[in-house]
Amino acid sequence: MIKSTELIWATIATIIALTFFLQKFKGFKIIGPSILCILAGILLGNIGILPHMDGVYITIITYAIPLSLSMFMLNLDLREISKLSKEPLIAIGLAVSTVSIVAFSASFLFHESIPNLYRYTGMFIGTYTGGSANLSAVGVALNATTTEFATANAADYITGMPILILFFLLPSLVLKSKVAHKILPYSLSPEELHSNEDGEIFGPKHWSVTDLSMLFAIALILMSFSGWVASFASQEMASAVKILTITTASIILGQFKSIQKIKGNTEVGIYISAFFLVVIGLTVDLGTVFTSVPLIALFCAIIIFGSAIIYVTLCRIAKIKREYVIIAFVAAISDGSTAAIISASNKWKSLIQISILLGTIGGLVGNYAGIAIATLVKQLTIGG
DSSP states (O other): OOOOHHHHHHHHHHHHHHHHHGGGSHHHHHHOHHHHHHHHHHHHHHTTSSOSOOHHHHHHHHHHHHHHHHHHHTTOOHHHHHHSOHHHHHHHHHHHHHHHHHHHHHHHHHTTTSTTHHHHHHHHHHHHHHOHHHHHHHHHHTTOOHHHHHHHHHHHHHHHHHHHHHHHHHHHHHHHOHHHHHHSOOOOOHHHHOOSSOOOSSOOOOOOHHHHHHHHHHHHHHHHHHHHHHTTSOTTTHHHHHHHHHHHHHHHHTTSHHHHTOOOHHHHHHHHHHHHHHHHHHTOOHHHHTTTHHHHHHHHHHHHHHHHHHHHHHHHHTTOOHHHHHHHHHHHHTOHHHHHHHHHHTTOGGGHHHHHHHHHHHHHHHHHHHHHHHHHHHHHHTOO
């Protein structure tokens, strides 16, 4: 087993480098770097290459999520949101609302059989409104343990991997199905789906060390500021206050043009969050985690499928066009990048940037919704 601090850092960094390198290949691109990071961590932790817990992991857990969250939220331009037509905004609003309502309702079915279910409720609202980064941020805010993080991620992937495959099949199934056309009869025209942009999503990016230094300076300042704000809260609420302060302050800063000119925030944020995901995988002890995963995976399935049924029904009533229905739900349940890939693969060029923006909106709202609803569930089920 590797015990050297330097070698543990080197091994984690190598895992992350390999997972991003594998994104060049189609099959690994569908799985995504987040899942690969966690699976690699689980493998190395359970075959004895790396320990289940180490001081390095504590450092990563402490710093990775606040730093990456700040960088993600700097990417949210409220002016761009105001330019969107009402239909995609209504669609992402319905997606976030239905996930939140179903998760809140389902929590009362499981709270007696799953300890600290309010944490899982918050984390799943986070991940199913904006992606795995939200699961991590909400979990940190709710003081989730490493075991709870690992269990939540395991349950999410048991349920989520078949759903992810379905997402990539969904457009062709919906477009070819007469039944689907009756359920969702409204559609964008070929002209509306066309765009003059090249549609490249993960192409070469151009940014400098100046951008990198600015991003870290802003993120670390916001992290320090959020810690100061959290010092006025109770010990129980300090983590939630810190995460919400970082989220809010980052969004405010992100509206200034000088901040918007800084490049690389999404890429650097993803890279930093990858360290956290590897650590979550490393802390998984398969012998103990899978005893509780099946029940929590059932909780996940109820949230996903329950919210999907209600979401489609509400979109039909609101006469939302089916392309918006698909990309908004994928952006919520998975993330904006996945929705953008689906848009690109179906030649919906005009929806690629909208997909990414909808994922960002979901990520923003998911932080607030996940923490707020988890706190409410805690009050109603266990009190205090």
